[in-house]
Amino acid sequence: MNTFLWLVKREFWEHRGGFLRAPVITAAIFLVLNLMGIVTGEVMGRQMGFHLGIGSNNLHLLTQELDKQSMEAVGAGLDLVMYSSTMIIGIVLGFVVFFYCLGALYDDRRDRSILFWKSLPVSDTATVLSKVVSATVVAPLIAVVVGALTGLVMLLMFAITLSLHGVSVWHLLGLSHPLQVMANLVGSIPLYVLWALPTVGWLMLCSAWARSKPFLWAVALPVGVGIVIGWFNLLGTLNISNDWYWRGVVARILGSVFPGGWFSEVSGIGGDSPAAVLSSLSVMHSYSALGSMDLWIGVAAAIAMLAGAIWFRRWRDDS
């Protein structure tokens, strides 16, 4: 177990740039853009001679006299503000994990440092699994923590801005649910593991197998097959649903590292108020994706592909 921990640590050392710096930089840019937006709003407001402060009494009254439904709406809006940063970081995470997996079992073969790693008493299974854990647990965890912290800072930024206009900050903040937001984000990591596994498995299989250009193989192969299927369909000789192939196979083995894809397997998304929409996206609700057959077929396929990756890692002899 100790060995495994150090294997994961090693992955983090090597990919600090993707795992840590990328989300932090994204968050920083996100915050700066928001700050610029707020400042622009303030300045424009002043120039137009429009002072929110004048209406502050009204606003003040407003926050005190919000009925229950609008309070929920305001709270949901604030929660959304917190989620928004994580969503942006989530997209970055998808790209980071995609390219990490593609290089994980290839880069050290190309620069021959695999010969050093293989000179240590570490099994190939442990090596591959440590990379899977890095991609599906470590990277998302860092992204979520950075995202949640960014969300908190965002919230404070808005709250302070509003307080300059006489709105009671703490009352407003009290309407949001930061702990619940964080619990939702952290809670969806296990779901991310299961959902991303087919893509991670496929990319690592290509990474372990390809003698060169793993990206080309990983992308060109499924897309090529899709085109052939489409062509046969056009001729009417084959009865495989094009749509099923692109959505059920290609999207799952190439795009599932982007978080949130599992909502396609969850029914009843939406609602007539922001709060209802948010609650339909909550972690408890999203776990109903576990009831979908597609998710588990993906996991089974991923295990097979990872077994293949381990086998190639053991026997590929080209360094």
Add this chain to the structure above:
Amino acid sequence: MSAVITASGLGKRYKSAVALDNVSFQVEPGRIVGLIGPNGAGKTTALKAILGLTDFTGELNVLGFDPRKQRDRLMGEVCFIADVAVLPRWIRVREVVDFVAHVHPRFDRTKCEAFLARTKLQPEQRVRQMSKGMIVQLHLALVMAIDAKLLILDEPTLGLDILYRKQFYQNLLEDYFDENKTIIVTTHQVEEVEHILTDLMFIRDGRIVLDADMDAVGERYIEVMVNADRADAARALKPLDERQVFGKSIFLFDGVGRAQLEALGETRRPSISDLFVATMKGTYA
């Protein structure tokens, strides 16, 4: 003590060529074996088979393990330096020491740090900032701190300057090697390992053409410096090789009686490189 490596009928075929052709040999503990052969003779393939890095046919036992099936456990007892510069370029000295210390049960951290203290390497330095010689120093410091039974070196000093090369073998002999350890080394710089080898193996076209300890090599192969007037007599004894130096002929004999040769001229032990050249004649022809 039982043999460290026992190989019998080892074979490996790549698409276009035979890399190992029914090779059998044994390596005893406490030896330093030089595995010498021209490019493409099968040296690296043989080492890869021993390390379980490649599949092969035949029987191979390394320290009681089958490298094909028990590679992970075998690597706890075996170290290897594949050739220079295979340390990952992104890693820092501090990180690689930390990592090996926690992953390798036989690693002695204080020993490693003592070796590193004798070099210019800094803990925060990355491999990509080092010269080739420094990378080898780092790798050697790691490997020497591991109490392994078998050390495999594949062209360890390729591309290093002479200071680093000398120091490499000196460190190995003084601070690492003892009667419980075994070293197998392949290199083209034969002169450098000549004095440290206890055993010599020549490999050519996937076959072992010479496998003997150095004393036996000295008994079997004799070089004689013969004056021109007796050259014909020497040629009659079927020398392996003949070359001219300062008007005299130097003949290399395999298995001819020493007394008989001493009658012809001054005898001496041939250098490994001369022996190698004579044995490998016509390899690339």
